[in-house]
Amino acid sequence: MEENKTLLPGETGDHDRILPVSIETEMKTAYIDYSMSVIVGRALPDVRDGFKPVHRRVLYGMNELSNFSNKAYKKSARIVGEVMGKYHPHGDSSIYFTVVRMAQEFTMRYKLVDGQGNFGTQDGDMPAAMRYTEIRLEKIAEAMLEDIEKDTVDFQLNFDDSLKEPQVLPTRIPQLLLNGSSGIAVGMATNMMPHNLTEVVDGCIAFIDNKEITIDELMHHVKAPDFPTGGVIFGMEGVKQAMMTGRGRVMVRGKCHVETKDSGREKIVITEVPYQVGLDALTDKIGQLATNKVIEGIAYVNNETSKRGGIRIVVELKRDAVANVVINQLYKYSELQTSFGINNVAICKGRPRTLNLKQLISEFVEFRMEVVTRRSKFELRKAQEREHLLKGYLIALDNLDEAIRIIRASTNPEEAKENLVAAQLKLKNSQIIQLLGEEAANEFLDEVQAKAILEMRLQRLTGMERDKIQDEYNELMKTIGKLKELLANEGLRYDLIKEELLDIKTKFGDERRSLIEYNADDISIEDLIEQEDVVITISHLGYIKRTSASEYRQQKRGGRGGKGAATRDEDYVEHLFIASTHDTMMFFTERGRLFWMKVYEIPEGEKNTKGRAIQNLIQIPGDDKVRTFIKVKKLTDEAYVNNHFVVLCTRKGIIKKTALKDFSRPRANGVNAITINEGDQLLEAIVTDGNNELMMAIRSGRAIRFPEGKVRPTGRGAIGVTGIEVDADNDEVIGMIAVHKEDTERTILVVSEKGYGKRTRLTDEDGEDVYRITNRGGKGVKTINVTEKTGKLVGIMDVTEKQDLIITCKSGITLRTGVANIKEAGRNTQGVILIRLDEGDEIAAISKIEEQEEEETSDVTTEEVVAQDDSVSNDLTDNNTSEEDTDKEEVELT
Numbered sequence: 001m002e003e004n005k006t007l008l009p010g011e012t013g014d015h016d017r018i019l020p021v022s023i024e025t026e027m028k029t030a031y032i033d034y035s036m037s038v039i040v041g042r043a044l045p046d047v048r049d050g051f052k053p054v055h056r057r058v059l060y061g062m063n064e065l066s067n068f069s070n071k072a073y074k075k076s077a078r079i080v081g082e083v084m085g086k087y088h089p090h091g092d093s094s095i096y097f098t099v100v101r102m103a104q105e106f107t108m109r110y111k112l113v114d115g116q117g118n119f120g121t122q123d124g125d126m127p128a129a130m131r132y133t134e135i136r137l138e139k140i141a142e143a144m145l146e147d148i149e150k151d152t153v154d155f156q157l158n159f160d161d162s163l164k165e166p167q168v169l170p171t172r173i174p175q176l177l178l179n180g181s182s183g184i185a186v187g188m189a190t191n192m193m194p195h196n197l198t199e200v201v202d203g204c205i206a207f208i209d210n211k212e213i214t215i216d217e218l219m220h221h222v223k224a225p226d227f228p229t230g231g232v233i234f235g236m237e238g239v240k241q242a243m244m245t246g247r248g249r250v251m252v253r254g255k256c257h258v259e260t261k262d263s264g265r266e267k268i269v270i271t272e273v274p275y276q277v278g279l280d281a282l283t284d285k286i287g288q289l290a291t292n293k294v295i296e297g298i299a300y301v302n303n304e305t306s307k308r309g310g311i312r313i314v315v316e317l318k319r320d321a322v323a324n325v326v327i328n329q330l331y332k333y334s335e336l337q338t339s340f341g342i343n344n345v346a347i348c349k350g351r352p353r354t355l356n357l358k359q360l361i362s363e364f365v366e367f368r369m370e371v372v373t374r375r376s377k378f379e380l381r382k383a384q385e386r387e388h389l390l391k392g393y394l395i396a397l398d399n400l401d402e403a404i405r406i407i408r409a410s411t412n413p414e415e416a417k418e419n420l421v422a423a424q425l426k427l428k429n430s431q432i433i434q435l436l437g438e439e440a441a442n443e444f445l446d447e448v449q450a451k452a453i454l455e456m457r458l459q460r461l462t463g464m465e466r467d468k469i470q471d472e473y474n475e476l477m478k479t480i481g482k483l484k485e486l487l488a489n490e491g492l493r494y495d496l497i498k499e500e501l502l503d504i505k506t507k508f509g510d511e512r513r514s515l516i517e518y519n520a521d522d523i524s525i526e527d528l529i530e531q532e533d534v535v536i537t538i539s540h541l542g543y544i545k546r547t548s549a550s551e552y553r554q555q556k557r558g559g560r561g562g563k564g565a566a567t568r569d570e571d572y573v574e575h576l577f578i579a580s581t582h583d584t585m586m587f588f589t590e591r592g593r594l595f596w597m598k599v600y601e602i603p604e605g606e607k608n609t610k611g612r613a614i615q616n617l618i619q620i621p622g623d624d625k626v627r628t629f630i631k632v633k634k635l636t637d638e639a640y641v642n643n644h645f646v647v648l649c650t651r652k653g654i655i656k657k658t659a660l661k662d663f664s665r666p667r668a669n670g671v672n673a674i675t676i677n678e679g680d681q682l683l684e685a686i687v688t689d690g691n692n693e694l695m696m697a698i699r700s701g702r703a704i705r706f707p708e709g710k711v712r713p714t715g716r717g718a719i720g721v722t723g724i725e726v727d728a729d730n731d732e733v734i735g736m737i738a739v740h741k742e743d744t745e746r747t748i749l750v751v752s753e754k755g756y757g758k759r760t761r762l763t764d765e766d767g768e769d770v771y772r773i774t775n776r777g778g779k780g781v782k783t784i785n786v787t788e789k790t791g792k793l794v795g796i797m798d799v800t801e802k803q804d805l806i807i808t809c810k811s812g813i814t815l816r817t818g819v820a821n822i823k824e825a826g827r828n829t830q831g832v833i834l835i836r837l838d839e840g841d842e843i844a845a846i847s848k849i850e851e852q853e854e855e856e857t858s859d860v861t862t863e864e865v866v867a868q869d870d871s872v873s874n875d876l877t878d879n880n881t882s883e884e885d886t887d888k889e890e891v892e893l894t
Contacts, residue, residue, distance in 0.1 A: 783827055
C-alpha cells in the first residue's frame with residue numbers, strides 16, 4: 001500500500017486533474033444551457049405542430065393506447081400514468097392539468113380531448129381529480145396524429161432511452177393558429193391568440209396559390225383572433241399590427257344587450273365575456289363597483305348562468321339610469337373589456353422566433369410539404385416491397401410443381417429457401433410476362449421472395465387466388481405510378497395539401513364566434529359597409545331604427561297605407577327620414593344639444609319592429625329627447641364644412657345660423673348647438689350653402705320667405721333672432737326649408753294633420769312670386785286654407801316630381817306615394833286627400849325619398865292593409881278611384 005505523503009511546494013499530484021475556470025464563464029454557460037432547455041423543451045410551442053412537449057406527449061400516449069374517439073373512454077389517471085412513466089418525467093398534476101385544458105371548450109377554440117366528468121367551469125370551479133374523470137381523443141386530434149406510422153416525422157429516444165417518441169406530430173391542421181399558445185420561458189414569453197379554422201384554412205390555400213401574397217391580402221381570409229368564449233373584438237389597429245409584426249394588442253369586450261322589464265326599468269344582460277375571464281369574478285367585480293359607487297345606476301347584479309341557458313349575467317339598473325352609460329362604465333372599470341398582448345414567439349428550426357401571420361402560415365405549409373413528401377416516399381417504398389413479393393408469388397405459381405418438389409426435398413425451411421433461390425426459377429407464362437414486362441422474364445427468385453413463398457398459405461394456390469394476386473399487382477402498379485408522379489411534381493403535392501386542408505375545413509370548420517367591431521381609428525370600416533339608402537324612424541318615446549328603403553312599397557295617392565313601425569299604444573312614429581348608410585347623422589335635442597352618429601351604427605330592424613331606445617345609443621340626458629336631425633356626407637371634408645352652415649329654428653319662431661365647421665368635431669357627450677329660451681324648444685335644423693332663401697311655416701297655415709343673408713352667422717352658444725312672428729299661445733312653427741328661386745323644378749309641399757296636402761310653385765306662370773320675399777320677423781302669408789276638415793298644418797317641404805313621399809301616422813300606418821301623384825294648386829287652397837285616415841288618427845311625420853329604379857307600383861295587398869276593426873276594413877276602396885274622388889274637394893279661395 002502506497003504511503004500518503006505531503007506534497008511540497010512545486011510538486012505535482014492529483015491537482016493536475018482540476019481545471020481552473022472563470023466562475024463568470026461557468027455560470028453563463030450553465031444558465032444558457034438551462035434556459036435553452038426550458039425554451040425548447042418546455043415553455044415554447046413548435047411552429048410546425050403548435051405543441052409544447054407535454055401536449056405532444058399526451059396526445060401521442062393516448063394514440064399508443066388506442067384511446068380514439070370511436071372507442072370507450074379511459075380513466076384520466078391511466079393516461080397520466082402512461083405519459084408520466086414513458087415520456088414526461090414530471091409531476092402528475094402538470095400532465096393532468098394539460099389534459100384538462102385540452103378538454104375545456106371555454107379554453108380551447110377547438111378541443112383536442114373529449115372529456116367525461118367534471119373538467120371545471122368558466123366560473124372558476126376546479127376540475128375533479130383524475131381518478132374520477134375519463135377521456136378520449138377528439139376527431140380533430142386524430143387528424144393531428146394521422147400518418148404518424150408512415151415515417152412522416154423524426155422520432156427521438158425518451159428520457160431513459162427505453163422508448164421512442166415523436167419530435168413533432170404530422171398534423172394536417174395549423175394547430176398553432178387555431179388554438180394559440182401561452183408560456184413563460186427564460187428571457188422570453190409567448191402569447192398567441194386562437195383563430196377560426198375556416199379562416200385559417202382559407203389563408204393557407206391563398207398562400208399556396210400565391211407565395212407572394214401580402215399580409216393585408218391574407219387578412220381578407222384570417223380577419224382576427226376568434227376566441228372560444230366569443231365576445232367582441234373592439235378595434236383592429238392592434239390586431240393588424242400583430243398580423244404584420246407578430247406583436248400587438250387586441251381589445252376584447254363581452255357581448256351584452258339591454259332588456260326592458262314590464263315595469264319599464266331596464267337591465268343589462270351579459271351573454272358572453274372576454275377570453276379567460278371568470279363569470280363569478282366578473283359578477284363580484286361589478287357588485288363591488290356598484291357598492292363603492294364607482295358606477296352609479298346599478299341596483300342589483302346576479303349570475304344566472306346555467307348549462308342549458310348559457311352565460312347570463314344580469315345587471316339590474318335603477319329607474320333613472322341610462323343603460324348605454326352604464327355599459328361604457330363597465331367596459332372601463334371591469335373585466336367586461338380586457339386587452340390581450342399578442343406575442344407570436346415559437347420554436348422555428350430549433351430557435352425561438354417572433355413570427356407574423358404570413359410566416360406562421362408559410363412554416364406550416366412548408367412542414368405539410370415535408371410530411372406529404374415523406375409519406376409518399378414511405379408509401380412508395382411499401383408498395384414496391386409488396387410489388388416485389390407479388391412478383392415472387394407469380395414466379396412460384398408459374399413454376400408450382402418444381403417449387404413444391406424443391407420444398408418437399410428440403411429438410412428445413414432454411415434449406416428450402418436456399419434451394420428455391422439456387423433453382424433459378426423464372427416466369428414461363430407469356431401472359432404473366434406481358435403483365436409484368438419483358439424484363440421480368442429474366443428475373444429469378446431472391447431470398448426475400450423465397451421466404452415469402454415458404455410462408456404463403458396453401459389456399460393461395462387456387463385458381464381464384466392466383467387471379468387475385470394478378471389483380472392486386474395491377475392495382476399496385478397504378479399506385480406506384482401515381483406516387484412516383486406525385487414525388488416528381490411539386491405542384492401535385494401542393495394540390496394534395498390543398499385537398500386535405502379543404503377536407504379538414506369540411507369536417508371541422510365552423511362560424512366565427514368573436515364579432516369584430518370597428519372603432520373610430522379604423523378608417524376602412526366604411527369600405528366594409530354597403531352603401532344604400534335606408535329609412536330611419538324615431539318614435540315619440542325615443543325608439544330608433546333603420547330599415548332598407550326597398551321595404552316601403554309605392555302606392556297611389558289616397559291609399560290606406562301599410563303597417564309601419566310597431567309601437568306601444570301611447571307611442572307613434574314622430575320622425576321619419578332617408579339617409580345613406582355612409583352618412584353622418586347630427587341629432588339635435590329639444591334643449592339644443594347636438595350628438596353625432598354614423599348611420600350604419602343605428603340598429604337595423606324590419607319595417608314593423610319597434611327599434612331601440614336612442615338613449616342607449618347616444619348619451620342624451622333623461623329629461624331631453626331628439627327633436628331634429630341632419631345628414632352630412634363627410635365632416636372631414638374641410639372645403640365642405642367651411643362653406644356650409646347649420647340653420648336652426650325653434651317652435652316660437654327663433655332662427656339661428658352657425659358655420660358647419662363649428663360642429664365638425666364629434667364628442668361623445670355632445671355639444672351645445674343653441675341656447676333655448678324658457679318655454680321654447682328646438683324644432684328644425686337644415687344645412688345650407690349661405691345663398692338660399694329660408695321659409696318657415698306655422699300651424700295656423702301661414703308661411704314666411706326671406707333671404708338667408710338676413711340671418712348673420714353666430715357661435716354655437718348664441719340664442720338667435722326672430723324668424724317669423726307667432727301670435728297665439730297655441731300656435732307654433734311646424735317646419736323650415738331652404739329654397740332657391742332659380743330651381744323651377746321644385747315645388748312647396750304642405751300637409752295638414754288630417755291627410756290633406758298640395759304642391760305650390762314659388763313663382764307663377766308670369767314669373768311673379770307666389771310666396772313673396774319679405775324681411776325676417778314678419779307674419780308671412782297664407783300657405784294652406786286651414787279648416788276643421790283639413791286640420792292644422794303639420795309639415796312643409798320642398799319636393800320634385802322625381803321624388804316619393806312617405807307619410808307616417810300616429811297609429812303606425814305608413815304610405816309611400818309618388819310626389820307626381822299630388823297635383824299642383826294655389827297657395828290659398830286646402831289641397832287633396834293624400835292618405836285616408838281612420839277616425840281619431842293623425843299624420844305624425846312626412847319625408848321624401850328619391851324614386852328608386854324599377855320601383856314596384858302595384859296597389860297595396862290585403863296582407864299590407866291594417867284594419868283596426870271591421871268598420872275600417874269595410875271602408876276600403878280601390879286606390880285607383882281615390883284621386884278622382886278627392887280632386888273634387890279642391891277649392892280655390894279668394
